[in-house]
Amino acid sequence: MLRTIVFAILVLLMFERCAQMVPPTGGKRDSIPPNLVESNPINKTLNFKGRKVELFFDEYVVVDNINQKLVITPEADNPYSYKQNGMSVLLTFKNQFKDSTTYTLNFGDAIKDFAEKNPAKNLKIVFSTGSTLDSGRVYGTLKDIRTGKPLFDALVGLYNVSDTLDIAKQKPYYFSRTDSSGVFSIENIQTRDYKLIAIDDKSRNMLYNAKDERMGFWGKTIKAGTDSVAYNLNMYLSDNTQLKVQRTLPKVNNYTVVFSKAIEHAEVTFVNKDSLPYLLEPNGTNLKFFNVEPHPDTTIVKLKTLDSLGKTTEFEQKIAFQAQRGKTRQLDPVSLTTLPEANKPVTNTFIYKLILNKPVRSLDDQKIAIISDSLTHEPLSAFKYSWNKNHNILTIDAKSFAKDTVKFDIPKGSIVTVEGDTLPKTMLRHPVLNEEDYGVIRGRVTNADTSMHFILDLVDEQYKVIETLHESPYVFKNIPQGKYFLRITIDKNRNKRWDTGQMDKNLQPEPIYYNPDKILLKANFELNDINITIPEEK
Known part of the structure; x- marks a missing residue:
């Protein structure tokens, strides 16, 4: 009897295992996206007064990052929650939609099939809370003006015309995002005047961040629905934020004024006839003053800066170095870069630049030499050269008769900075350019x-x-x-x-x-x- 019961249990287990649903292990991959078979409200519904939108598909679906991908125009400021239920997706909005307005819900690729994650294509629902559907349309392309390349996923917005429009604080009334070809289309919009503006919108908050986002705009007001032209916008960086002193970095050897954005030029005027060496570092944001004796405890300077937009800003700044501890200073090392860069080929007649990270106090042009093929040594004094205003960039009109290699021999002590330190012995080599x-x-x-x-x-x-x-x-x-x-x-x-x-x-x-x-x-x-x-x- 016991053997019979055990046998029966084993048979049942075998039948249960055979009846289990398992995915197929072979065959052609499903590449068909889910299709929308019904929606509530139906597309292009008029006089919609509800707060729920439900979509029904022909297969099981999943929702992917819908809060980022669902684009609702005009911008509704109406929070919603969603519920996924097998073959349907339900959106429940917190508030009623604004009266007499046409809304477009563009889902992008937010809804995909369950098995292979194929996104539903061109999934869009349009409805009106009034008795008519708005039919205006604005379309065109975006490209980066510096490269000519199209911009993907940039925000293109229609803003209400206003003398106080501030896109850093105001969101567009209607908007769209560009596809991989830089193409945009904003549809079902009211036929009236707008300002057309595009921004990178890297943070996806629909607000312009001038520090690191490109933008572009159409110079004239447009009338959506009556203009039949394509609007092609060029995108560019334009940091119009107010220049400020972001912070200062006081040290024993130097004092750095750090600006909130890069500047192109700084004019420095010393009050009370004091003076300090200074230079604008390559990043354009750091203006560094060097501690050279003698000088008072606090030096006052007036700064007049020029930014990339051609705007000048004036500051008054106190320069106060940290007190020295110990008998000797720990100096930042001297560094040197060149143009052309080291080991780059040069012709026999060329312009050469030595660029140091500190202003130079003295240079011995008898010791520095240009060597042609290790045979001809000519001192720097034999060539025409000049310093920039801050005395840290030396430009040389160089000549050589080398066939293979041109060398710049800079002995230790031949270049002395305002801090009294020097470069170690330096040999710069450049092959002679072969025109073939x-x-x-x-x-x-x-x-x-x-x-x-x-x-x-x-x-x-x-x-x-x-x-x-x-x-x-x-x-x-x-x-x-x-x-x-x-x-x-x-x-x-x-x-x-x-x-x-x-x-x-x-x-x-x-x-x-x-x-x-x-x-x-x-x-x-x-x-x-x-x-x-x-x-x-x-």
Whole structure:
């Protein structure tokens, strides 16, 4: 009897195991996205008064980061919760929707099938709380003005026209996000006047952060629904925040004033005829003063700064170094960089820069030598050279007769900084450029009148500037083999740099255009008639 019972239990277990549902282990992968079969309210419903939106699909679905991906326009400021129930998703809103308004719920890829996570495509519900649906539409593209590349997932907004519009504090009334091609489309909007503005919106809070987000705007008010043109916006950085002294870093040897953003120039005026060496560090935010005896305990300076927008700001600043402890100071080491960079090839006639991290007090131009192929030693005094205003950058008009290598021999003690320290013995080496290993690119700028000023850049595939010219016809010589783009900037204010836009002044950035064709350059080749055309302004 016991054997019979045990046998029966084993048979039941085998049948139960055979009846278990397991996913198939082979076959074709499911690539079909879930389809919306019904919604409540149905799409394009009028006079909707409810607070719940429910979607029904033809298969089991999951919800993926819906709070980030669901775009509701106009911006409703109406919190919601969601509930996933097999083949349906229910949204419950806290408040009633605003009367006589058309709302669009664009789900993006927030809802996917359960098995393979294929997102539902073009999932959008439109309804109106009034008796009509708004039919206005605004569309276009975004691109980065410096690279010409389209921008993905940037926020494009329609703002109510106002003299007090502040996109750092006000969210757009209608908005959309760009696809991978930089294309945007804002639909079912009221036909009236708007301000069209785009921002990076990296934080996804729909507010503009000028410190690190690009923006672009249409210079005129647009009327959604009546304008049939595509709005193509250029995006750029434009930090219009007020420049401030963010903090100070007092030390025994130096005192650093740290600004809230990078500046391009600082004019320093010392009060009471005192003086200290100083320099603006390469990051553009740190203005460093050096402790050189004798000087009073506190030095007062007036600062006049210039930022990237051309705006000047004036400060009065007290410079007070920390008290020294002990008999000797611990100095920051002297560092040196060069242009061209170390080991980069040079021609026999070239401009050379020595860049130090401290102002220089003295230089012995008899000891520093330029060596050609280890045979010819010429002292620096034989060449023309000059210092910058802060005495930390030495520019040399260099010449050599080397066939293989040019060297700069800088003995210890030949360069002494304002702090009394020096470089260790330094030997800088550069191979002599072999023209057969490089190429030449020639061409001209077309459609440019004689009064037009421009900046012509040869850039690589990472948009790093290889060389810059300002004339036409042009010649780029000694260019390494590689792939390049030709870029031209219209220098409207003739300051030989690109100037960004300023929305508060309704000022667009200086135009930038690319030659559409990539340049493929081989060693020992000359490419001629590589012309770039400036489009006619409309």
